[in-house]
Amino acid sequence: MDATRLALDLAVTIRHDGNGGVADDLADTAGLAAWTADRAAALDCAEDGPPPADEALLTAVRELRAAVRSLFARAVRPGPPSSADAHRLLPEDEALARLNAAAARVPTAPRLVWEPGAPPVLRDLPAGAPPAADRLTAALARAALAFLAGPDRDLLRACPAPRCVRYFVKDHARQEWCTPSCGNRARVARHHERRRRSGDV
Incomplete structure (x- = not known):
C-alpha cells in the first residue's frame, strides 16, 4: 500500500453512512483494531501485528x-x-x-531488502525498537506527509455529491465524484431540483 492509499484510507474513515448522516469507522477501539489489522504491513506492524487498540491509541489516530x-x-x-x-x-x-511531531516519534533508517528472485528495494524502516503504537502513528503521519508533498496532492478532491464527506484522488479527467453511486446521487438530486423549480413536483 502506498502513501496515497494509506493517507486516503485514514481520511475516509469518516464517510457517509447511507442514511443521510456521517459514520466514523474509528468511533471505538474495535473499529480501530479492525482498521489497523487490515493495514498492518503499511503501518510497520506486519511482524508483531498492530498494537492493542486502546483509548490512547484511538485518540492519537483520530487526532492525526x-x-x-x-x-x-x-x-x-x-x-x-x-x-x-x-x-x-x-x-x-x-x-x-x-x-510532523507524529512522524518524528520514530526515526527511520534506509534498509536494502532483496528477496530471492526479486529486485532490491530500498525501504525506510524504524530505527531501533520503538513501541508499536508509536510505529503505527508515525507510519500514518509519514504517509500523509508523503502524499501531501507528492504529485497526487494536485489530484485530491472533496466529493461534491449530496451528503458525501469523502476525499478522493481524481483518476481521470472526467471524474467528478468519489464513486459512481455519488455520481448517481448527484444526478438524481439535480433532476429533483429541476422538477421542483418547474413545478412538476
Whole structure:
C-alpha cells in the first residue's frame, strides 16, 4: 500500500453512512483494531501485528486524522472542503505540527531488502525498537506527509455529491465524484431540483 492509499484510507474513515448522516469507522477501539489489522504491513506492524487498540491509541489516530483532513481541505482549495469537517478544521500550523511531531516519534533508517528472485528495494524502516503504537502513528503521519508533498496532492478532491464527506484522488479527467453511486446521487438530486423549480413536483 502506498502513501496515497494509506493517507486516503485514514481520511475516509469518516464517510457517509447511507442514511443521510456521517459514520466514523474509528468511533471505538474495535473499529480501530479492525482498521489497523487490515493495514498492518503499511503501518510497520506486519511482524508483531498492530498494537492493542486502546483509548490512547484511538485518540492519537483520530487526532492525526483531524490533522490530515484539515490539510486535505487546504489542498483542495479553491474548492470547498468536505462538509463533514468544514466547520471544525484545525488551524493549518497546528495540523502541520501534529503530523510532523507524529512522524518524528520514530526515526527511520534506509534498509536494502532483496528477496530471492526479486529486485532490491530500498525501504525506510524504524530505527531501533520503538513501541508499536508509536510505529503505527508515525507510519500514518509519514504517509500523509508523503502524499501531501507528492504529485497526487494536485489530484485530491472533496466529493461534491449530496451528503458525501469523502476525499478522493481524481483518476481521470472526467471524474467528478468519489464513486459512481455519488455520481448517481448527484444526478438524481439535480433532476429533483429541476422538477421542483418547474413545478412538476
